[in-house]
Amino acid sequence: MITFDSVSKRFADGTTAVDSLSLEVPDGEIAVFVGPSGCGKTTTLRMVNRMIEPTDGIIEVDGKNILKEDPAELRRRIGYVIQQIGLFPHRTIRDNIGTVPGLVGWDKKRTRERVEELIEVVGLPEDSGDRYPHELSGGQQQRVGVARALAVDPPIMLMDEPFGAVDPIVRTRLQEEFLRLQQEVQKTIVFVTHDIDEAIKMGDRIALLSQGGRLEQYATPEEMLAAPANEFVADFLGGERGLKQLALISVRDVDARSGPVVTPEDTPARASEVAEDANTDWVVVVDDARHLKGWVSIDELNGQGNVGEGDIHAFSAEVHAGDSLRTALNAMVTSRTGVAARVGEGGVYEGIVTHKLINEELSKPAQHGQD
Amino acid sequence: MDWGWVQDHLGEIQSLFFQHAQFTLLALVYGFAIAFPLALAATRWPRLYTPILGLTGILFTIPSIALFMLMMPFTGPTATTCLIALTIYTLLVLVRNTVEGLKGVPREVREAAEAMGYRRFKQLFRVELPIALPVIIAGIRIAVVTTIGLVTITALIGFGGLGALFIDGFRQAFGTPIIVGFALSVLFAVAADLALVGVQRLLTPWARGGDSR
Ligand SMILES: Nc1ncnc2c1ncn2[C@@H]1O[C@H](COP(=O)(O)OP(=O)(O)O)[C@@H](O)[C@H]1O
Numbered sequence: 018m019i020t021f022d023s024v025s026k027r028f029a030d031g032t033t034a035v036d037s038l039s040l041e042v043p044d045g046e047i048a049v050f051v052g053p054s055g056c057g058k059t060t061t062l063r064m065v066n067r068m069i070e071p072t073d074g075i076i077e078v079d080g081k082n083i084l085k086e087d088p089a090e091l092r093r094r095i096g097y098v099i100q101q102i103g104l105f106p107h108r109t110i111r112d113n114i115g116t117v118p119g120l121v122g123w124d125k126k127r128t129r130e131r132v133e134e135l136i137e138v139v140g141l142p143e144d145s146g147d148r149y150p151h152e153l154s155g156g157q158q159q160r161v162g163v164a165r166a167l168a169v170d171p172p173i174m175l176m177d178e179p180f181g182a183v184d185p186i187v188r189t190r191l192q193e194e195f196l197r198l199q200q201e202v203q204k205t206i207v208f209v210t211h212d213i214d215e216a217i218k219m220g221d222r223i224a225l226l227s228q229g230g231r232l233e234q235y236a237t238p239e240e241m242l243a244a245p246a247n248e249f250v251a252d253f254l255g256g257e258r259g260l261k262q263l264a265l266i267s268v269r270d271v272d273a274r275s276g277p278v279v280t281p282e283d284t285p286a287r288a289s290e291v292a293e294d295a296n297t298d299w300v301v302v303v304d305d306a307r308h309l310k311g312w313v314s315i316d317e318l319n320g321q322g323n324v325g326e327g328d329i330h331a332f333s334a335e336v337h338a339g340d341s342l343r344t345a346l347n348a349m350v351t352s353r354t355g356v357a358a359r360v361g362e363g364g365v366y367e368g369i370v371t372h373k374l375i376n377e378e379l380s381k382p383a384q385h386g387q388d
Numbered sequence: 389m390d391w392g393w394v395q396d397h398l399g400e401i402q403s404l405f406f407q408h409a410q411f412t413l414l415a416l417v418y419g420f421a422i423a424f425p426l427a428l429a430a431t432r433w434p435r436l437y438t439p440i441l442g443l444t445g446i447l448f449t450i451p452s453i454a455l456f457m458l459m460m461p462f463t464g465p466t467a468t469t470c471l472i473a474l475t476i477y478t479l480l481v482l483v484r485n486t487v488e489g490l491k492g493v494p495r496e497v498r499e500a501a502e503a504m505g506y507r508r509f510k511q512l513f514r515v516e517l518p519i520a521l522p523v524i525i526a527g528i529r530i531a532v533v534t535t536i537g538l539v540t541i542t543a544l545i546g547f548g549g550l551g552a553l554f555i556d557g558f559r560q561a562f563g564t565p566i567i568v569g570f571a572l573s574v575l576f577a578v579a580a581d582l583a584l585v586g587v588q589r590l591l592t593p594w595a596r597g598g599d600s601r
Pocket residue numbers: 028029030032033034052053054055056057058059060061
């Protein structure tokens with residue numbers, strides 16, 4: 018756990034970069050510090066490993082005041098990743114990753130094994146070990162940066178816009194891989210970004226700072242989106258707050274309706290009865306094993322012997338339990354039926370997600386997130 | 389060109405060459421021993437950089453004859469006088485390149501090293517100096533080549549290495565020693581420079597451009 022207790026930083030030139038900041042970062046969580054450029058994010062981050070000393074207040078790591086510790090020793094227990102990466106150009110990837118193990122005195126064999134493990138964990142090509150940083154792409158260099166920070170398995174990581182310098186596609190991939198990795202390693206992380214979407218995606222909690230290092234709100238992304246503390250927060254969250262909220266909720270979190278379902282053997286009369294009950298002009302078609310076949314319009318069944326002879330349309334998009342409600346909403350607006358069909362393993366129909374369900378979800382008080 | 393003369397004086401030429409090499413080497417070693425701490429100080433306290441550079445710059449511009457004259461009353465016409473002069477001339481480029489090399493270490497690299505938990509001294513020797521090495525060696529190369537040229541001038545007070553051959557030649561109005569002295573000192577400069585390039589490639593394999601990507 019990292020605790021900030023009334024921490025302030027005034028630079029020699031009189032700039033107040035951080036003003037009386039108090040917050041806690043719980044173990045195993047990612048706290049994202051987000052805010053406009055110059056609001057004090059980097060300064061706050063760097064006070065944790067004493068690259069910058071606070072003017073006032075106390076910072077504790079696991080209950081110990083960091084100002085009472087030897088800075089070099091402290092830093093070796095805190096992983097550090099920055100946008101500019103800062104790899105050592107004169108050392109191979111292997112030696113870069115092995116930096117902190119070397120400083121804390123691991124033997125060669127242990128370091129070597131750990132480095133090979135990390136090269137795999139962060140998804141670097143197997144033969145990268147002997148290369149020099151300039152021989153790798155930007156995305157690969159950033160992976161080395163992450164591997165180097167993880168080398169001695171520090172309980173705490175500080176990450177300052179770590180994926181800011183790579184292109185959007187690589188960034189998305191690095192973010193997702195990092196989140197997956199975090200599920201395994203459960204580090205306590207302070208993550209700095211100026212990008213609210215990245216904050217919403219990466220954060221278990223978001224600390225939104227404004228100019229002069231003032232904490233405007235500290236909450237889970239869901240809470241913040243559902244109930245911004247003030248105008249500044251609402252502005253910073255930007256438009257499409259509802260959509261951003263939906264992006265955080267999984268399809269599995271809502272109870273899909275069973276929907277109007279028929280089998281290919283059912284008669285048109287039966288289909289129209291089912292549709293009428295559900296107040297629609299279409300029905301979902303599933304086979305005997307409940308595999309989703311598609312949907313048919315009741316009008317188009319006129320004159321057919323059974324549903325199977327009709328024109329069965331595929332749903333434009335099917336959604337899965339792990340998809341977000343935002344994805345489901347997209348499926349809904351692109352489908353003539355106005356609903357998203359949810360399928361499970363092997364294409365088995367699980368129900369439909371409707372506009373009404375999404376409405377209900379958005380009007381609930383925030384409760385998702387820490388699942 | 390009188391090859392007979394060359395053959396008769398082979399031993400003498402050889403010992404003059406060794407003297408030349410020895411002066412060059414010693415001037416460089418002493419020069420670096422002085423320049424290095426000055427450069428570190430100028431890096432640590434940037435305020436010192438301008439005065440240090442100014443001082444070594446002024447020393448560099450003193451004509452060599454004038455410098456010998458200035459030192460004569462203290463050290464006389466000795467090898468020490470020569471060495472002090474030669475050493476003084478190496479300082480400017482050695483200080484400047486060492487400081488510039490260290491300043492060229494990217495800020496994020498220095499910060500990363502600090503954040504990894506390097507202590508200041510170790511960071512200097514394990515991270516910053518290795519990265520500054522190409523620039524430092526470039527300085528050493530300039531210093532070596534200049535010093536090899538300058539050593540010939542110390543012949544004026546009787547310790548010239550290959551420069552003694554020039555004096556000989558002029559005194560006897562005889563071209564061969566001059567040509568031999570000239571050729572050997574140029575060859576020596578070129579060879580020393582190439583050797584340093586080799587040393588640099590060996591010490592900084594990482595600096596060899598991005599050939600694989
Ligand atoms: N070393 C420093 N000296 C003086 N002012 C600084 C220093 N470092 C940062 N600042 C100022 O402190 C404020 C916060 O900076 P920073 O923490 O880097 O912001 P952010 O990372 O949120 O963009 C800015 O106004 C910046 O100009």
